[in-house]
Amino acid sequence: MNKEINLKKAIFKSVDTMKGSLPIMFSILLLINLFNLFGKDYYSKIFSGNLISDSFIGAIAGSFSFGIPITSYIVGGELLKEGISLIAITAFIMTWTTVGVAMLPLESKYLGKRFAITRNLVNFIFSIIIAVLTVVTLRIF
Amino acid sequence: MEQRAKIKFSTKLFLGTILIYLIVAVFNFSLAQEAFINFLSMLVRIIPVLLIVFIIMIFTNLYFTKERANKYLGKNSGLKGWFYAMISGIIISGPPYILYPLLGEMKRKGVKDSLIAVFLFNRNVKIPFIPVMIYYFGLNFTIILSVYIVFFSILNGVIVSKFSSNKI
Numbered sequence: 440m441n442k443e444i445n446l447k448k449a450i451f452k453s454v455d456t457m458k459g460s461l462p463i464m465f466s467i468l469l470l471i472n473l474f475n476l477f478g479k480d481y482y483s484k485i486f487s488g489n490l491i492s493d494s495f496i497g498a499i500a501g502s503f504s505f506g507i508p509i510t511s512y513i514v515g516g517e518l519l520k521e522g523i524s525l526i527a528i529t530a531f532i533m534t535w536t537t538v539g540v541a542m543l544p545l546e547s548k549y550l551g552k553r554f555a556i557t558r559n560l561v562n563f564i565f566s567i568i569i570a571v572l573t574v575v576t577l578r579i580f
Numbered sequence: 581m582e583q584r585a586k587i588k589f590s591t592k593l594f595l596g597t598i599l600i601y602l603i604v605a606v607f608n609f610s611l612a613q614e615a616f617i618n619f620l621s622m623l624v625r626i627i628p629v630l631l632i633v634f635i636i637m638i639f640t641n642l643y644f645t646k647e648r649a650n651k652y653l654g655k656n657s658g659l660k661g662w663f664y665a666m667i668s669g670i671i672i673s674g675p676p677y678i679l680y681p682l683l684g685e686m687k688r689k690g691v692k693d694s695l696i697a698v699f700l701f702n703r704n705v706k707i708p709f710i711p712v713m714i715y716y717f718g719l720n721f722t723i724i725l726s727v728y729i730v731f732f733s734i735l736n737g738v739i740v741s742k743f744s745s746n747k748i
Binding site: 445446448449450452453456457459460462463465466468469470472473475476507508509512513515516517519525529532533536537542545546548549550551553554557558561562565568569572573576577580 | 590591593594596597600601604611612614615616618619622623626630633634637638639641642673680681683684687693696697700701703704706708709712713715716717720721724725728729732735736739740743744
């Protein structure tokens with residue numbers, strides 16, 4: 440009986456997470472498909488293939504976006520197909536979850552201003568370092 | 581309260597996106613149509629992966645609850661606390677606007693800043709979402725990135741706690 444209740448709770452929680460995330464996921468994917476038709480030619484100008492500048496731009500984009508990580512994987516995966524460098528996508532995926540500019544007021548409210556600012560700054564720098572390390576390691580293997 | 585505000589935002593974003601499509605369609609119908617068809621074909625590709633994600637999500641929600649995390653990350657968790665913070669960050673899912681109040685409550689009960697930082701950093705390694713990452717980026721990328729995230733989460737915890745009020 441207890442197990443049944445827990446299973447129901449788990450299903451409801453999962454449905455709730457999905458339900459809350461799908462409108463954001465669909466919106467972003469719809470917008471990406473629209474912007475891709477306009478912006479395809481400009482991607483190569485913005486993302487030059489430079490390890491540092493590409494990861495920095497990717498990290499900035501991810502910092503201002505939010506949602507559950509799966510959305511960033513899908514968005515990142517689709518942008519990768521459009522020719523954006525893997526390093527930019529990796530930084531984007533990293534900051535999507537670990538840096539939250541939009542969520543900063545909420546994080547400050549519950550965890551303290553100093554904690555929130557320090558954590559977001561450190562995470563931003565770490566995201567760029569991890570993006571560079573991941574792509575370099577991937578090239579080695 | 582925050583959850584309601586967030587749901588509102590996601591609905592607003594979706595309606596705003598539909599509005600943008602409608603405006604584009606008025607000026608250039610074929611462009612909006614092409615973008616929408618591309619979106620649909622993208623959706624068809626990702627639906628099976630989303631189903632797998634949903635099933636794994638149910639199992640993680642069933643066995644790894646917030647209460648368990650609270651128990652293992654408490655005041656006297658010691659070195660084990662770091663390990664549990666990593667595991668909890670990887671396993672427990674939920675958007676930030678749900679997690680922050682929970683973490684705030686845990687902090688008031690004595691959970692250290694370092695462990696909260698480790699927990700939040702590891703949110704990027706999500707077991708239910710791993711099939712999607714492998715689908716788009718490959719197994720090697722997924723393993724390498726996950727290892728780096730887990731390693732850097734420890735450094736993250738040390739640095740954040742050093743600069744915030746609550747020491748290690």
